[in-house]
Amino acid sequence: MKPQKPREAQTAPADWTPFAWHHVRARVPPGWEVTAYSVEDRTGRLEFNTRRGLEGIVSWEPCAREPDRLTTMANFLANNIIGRKDARGLRASDIHTEEAGPFVVGWLDETRPCQALAYDAAGACLVRWVFEGHGTAAARHDVIRPILESFDFNDDSAACEYRLHGIHARLPRDYKIEDIAVLPANVMMSFEALTTKRRAIFRRWGLADLVLGRKTLDAFYTPIVKALSIEVEAFAPCRVSGCEARRVRFNAPREHHAERYMRRRWSGGTAVVWHDAAANRVYAFEQIGPEKTEELIFEDVVPGRVLEGGC
Secondary structure (H helix, E strand, O other): OOOOOOOOOOOOOOEEEEEEOOOOOEEEEEOOEEEEEOOOOOEEEEEEEOEEEEEEEEEEEEEOHHHHHHHHHHHHHHHHOOOOOOOOOOOOOEEEEEEEOEEEEEEEEOOOOOEEEEEEOOOOOOEEEEEEEOHHHHHHHHHHHHHOOOOEEOOOOOEEEEEOOOOEEEEEEEEEEEEEEEEEOEEEEHHHHHHOOOOEEEEEEOHHHHHHHHOOOHHHHHHHOOOOOOEEEEEEEEEEEOEEEEEEEEEEEOOOOOHHHHHOOOEEEEEEEEEEEEOOOOEEEEEEOOOOOOOHHHHHHOOOEEEEEOO
């Protein structure tokens, strides 16, 4: 069945939540929370849930050539939804389709999950959305179409954008995710450059009015990193886009094999810690690595923030 172009575009409302991860970025409705994610950038997925349950899954996988999308959709239904035995009479032409952004949207009926496929030729990557409980025409118009039309392939050649769990970062492609920890009001993402072994760590604490209390940023941050064997050497006051901030100098244990065993340390580490009172959050960006490795520029890796004075 040939896809039909939609009669009108449906953009995502301004209050929808943006996200970015590996090959994908878009906006999703308020209340959609990421409950599962893949660290691997070659093949993986993100799952979105609300209180009512699973809402959608976006996945990516390497694909050397653009596949026949209807056949791919039919195979997914047969393998994962209907079952091979019951899907013997299923034909690709049974799937209803329309276009939305770079995607072809396909659905068999209103009772089964709706799919959407897009192919990124530049990155040789196939992206698939599967939406649960959004098979009606109204749901496709009000929920699915705005998501898909806000979608953009996260395939910039120089850098990759990450926007998840309140952390927003943009790092050179050489930096890969090493670790991620998501706790209530406490999120950490750690990256390492493949070539230089330089590390970049992003932290976000919620409920800042409670976790800070009467503490200064210095008094709040020092014991947290000290528990990780990071030694703070100096603080300097500064501002980040008008927010109260500190520039930090520190040294930390080396993370690699024998160097860690021998308790050797890296020096020259820097961090920026800031309190966004309007968002009621505290953020930190730390970086450290072998001697003479190139330091990342704050404004390049923390989109939309400007480091101001005193640093």
